[in-house]
Amino acid sequence: MRKTSKLSEVAKIAGVSPITASRAIRGVGYVSESARARIMEAAAQLNYTPDMLARRMRGDKSNLIGVFVNNYGSLVLHEVTRAISTEARARGYDILLFNAERFDSPARAGTVDMLSKLCDGLLLVMPNGADGYLDVLEQHRMPCVLVHYDARPVNLPVMALENRNGARMAVEHLLALGHRRIAFLAGTSATGQSAEREKGYKDALRAAGIRADASLIVGGAFNQAAGHAAAQQLLALNRPPTAIFAANDEMAYGAIDAIHSRGMKVPGDISVIGFDDIPLSSHVFPPLTTMRQPLAELAARAVGDVVTMAQGGTVPPERVPFAMELVIRQSTGPAATAGAGQAADSAEPADGNV
Amino acid sequence: MRKTSKLSEVAKIAGVSPITASRAIRGVGYVSESARARIMEAAAQLNYTPDMLARRMRGDKSNLIGVFVNNYGSLVLHEVTRAISTEARARGYDILLFNAERFDSPARAGTVDMLSKLCDGLLLVMPNGADGYLDVLEQHRMPCVLVHYDARPVNLPVMALENRNGARMAVEHLLALGHRRIAFLAGTSATGQSAEREKGYKDALRAAGIRADASLIVGGAFNQAAGHAAAQQLLALNRPPTAIFAANDEMAYGAIDAIHSRGMKVPGDISVIGFDDIPLSSHVFPPLTTMRQPLAELAARAVGDVVTMAQGGTVPPERVPFAMELVIRQSTGPAATAGAGQAADSAEPADGNV
DNA sequence: TTGAAAGCGCTAACAA
C-alpha cells in the first residue's frame, strides 16, 4: 500500500474498464448498480483517491485559491491571510500560500507558473508594483485579484485600503491634540501604500497650514526594526517631533521602543499613532492608537471576486476602496510644551487594556 | 500570448521535434549548436516556461516543500512557518503552505494527496495526533518530518520541544519567587504538547512537595480568548492562585488581560509566565517572562532533514528534542502575602522594554 | 545528432 493506487487498478479488480470506474466514482453517467457496487468496493479496498494532478492537467477544477505573498514575516500579512483563509473555506475553497518574494524572479518563474495553473484563482497580497508578473497576469485570462495594492494601475480588480484618506485622519487626530511637529515613518515603496499614506499625511498638514519638514519623513521598511531606526533618527534631531505617525503598526511598535529606550514616555513626551490595527495593538504598551482596516469585509470581497471569476463570472477590473476607522487608545495624547527633547512630565497611562 | 506556450510550439518554430527542443532547453543530451540556437530563440520569443505540472506528473522534482498546518491563526505557528521558510529558501527550496485543519478530513483528502505528490517533501507543523493521515504517511515513502509534535509515537522524524522539562523550569522559576499556589493554563490536546507541559508542571510541584490542585488546571485552546476565559475562572476561585503558568504566550496575554480587567496588577498581584517566547512577548505589557524555544535551530534541522530525505538520503525516524531557555522579563515577581484575592500592593513595573 | 513511440493518471467524445 505504499504507492497510491490508480484508477486502472480499481477498474481491474472490479472487472470493468477504467472509464467505467471513473464514472462510478465521480457519480456521472450511466453505471449499472452491480458494477457500481463492485467498483466502490474495490476503491475502498485499495484506498483509492483520484490524482488531482492528473485531473488538473486535463483542465478540471482544483478548488484551490493560490495566495501569493512577498513576505511571510509581516504581521499584517498574517492577519490578511488568515481572513482570506477563513473566507475561502466558507465558500468551499482551500488556500495555497506561496511566498515568492518577487513573482517575476527567474528562480520562481516555473513555480509561480505551475501554481497559477494548479489553482482556480489567484489572490496577490501586497504585490510589488514593479513586478513584471502583474503584466503577465493581465494578459492571461486567469482569475486574479490584487489585495492591498495601491501602485500603478493594473487591469485587474484591486482591493485597496483608503490609504490616503486614512492617513489624513490619523494626522488630523494628532493635530486635534495640539501637535504641530508631526513625523511620518514611511514603509517600503513596493505596494504603493506607503506613498499614498504619505500623501494623506501631507494633505492633513497642508490643510492645517503647516509646512511639511523633509527631515520629519524617514523610514524604509514596514517592520519593527525600521520603525526603531527611524524613530532614533528623529529623536536625534535638534527639534524632534512631538508626535509620530507610523505607516503601520509594526513600525509604531519599533518607534515606541526607541522612545522608551531614550528614557522618554509615550504619549507623555511623544505621541505615536499606527496604521492597520492588528489585534496585538491593543496589547502592546501603551495600547496603540491606530487606524483600523476593515479586514473581514475586504477579505470577503476579495475572495468573493476571485470565486466569481473562477466560476465563469465577470468582475470589473476596478479599484475597490475600503474605509479606515480611527481607534483611539493610549499612545496618543495632548502635545506637551514646545520641543520634547528631554523627558518632560509623564502623562496618563490610564487603566488596563481589555 | 494569453495562453501559456507549449514545448511543441517552440519546436515547430525552431523546426525540430518536441523532444529535441526539450533537450536543448534542459541542456541535456546532444543538440547541435545551430538547432540549440534556434530553439532558444523560439523559446524566448514565445516566452516559454516548462509546465511543472506535466513534469511532476512524470515524477520529476518540484523543489517544493509542502508545509501542512492546522491553523493559520496562531502566532507561534506564524513564527515557525517564517523560520521554516527562511531556512528552506536558503537551501533552494520553496514552501507551499496549506491549511488543512485536519489532514484526514474527507473534504481535504484529494488536495492533501495531490500536494504530497506535488511536493518533494512534507513538513507537518503541529499535527493532530489523532489524525489518521499520520498513519498514511508512515506507509508512503514520502519524505516527511513532523514539527512541534509530542503525541503518540510515529515512525517518522519528529522535531519536538523539551516541553516537559521546559515547563518544569518555568514552574521552578515561579517556585523560586515564593509562589505556592500556581495555576496551569492548558492548551489543546491535539499535538500532545500541552499534556507534556502539564506533566512538567506537576513534576515541579511534586519536587517542591506541593500537591497539585485540580481546580488550578484549566484551559482548552492555545489562544488569547481561552487564556482570558481560563484566568477569569481562576480569579473567581475562593483561593485564587498567586501565579499562572500559561501553556503558551498567547494564552498568557489573555490571562494578563483578565487580571488587568479585574483591577489587579501583574506581577504585583499575580505573576504570569508564558511558553514559546514569540517576538511580541517583549512588547506586551508587562513584558512577558517566558520559555524561549530555539526556533532557528529547530527549523534548520527540520528543513535539513526533509531535504536530505527528498534527495534520497536517510534520516532515522527519531524524536529530536530541543531545549528551552528561561527568559525573565517583568510579568513575574515575588509572591505577595497569602491569598491574592484583592489588589494588594502594586509591584515594580521596572523600566521600559527594549 | 535527431526523432518515433510510449506512458504518467485521468476523462470527454464518440462508438458499440
Add this chain to the structure above:
DNA sequence: TTGTTAGCGCTTTCAA
C-alpha cells in the same frame, strides 16, 4: 450500459 480512442505537456527508452 460499457468500452475505445485520443490527448492534457512532458520526457525516457530505443531506434535511426
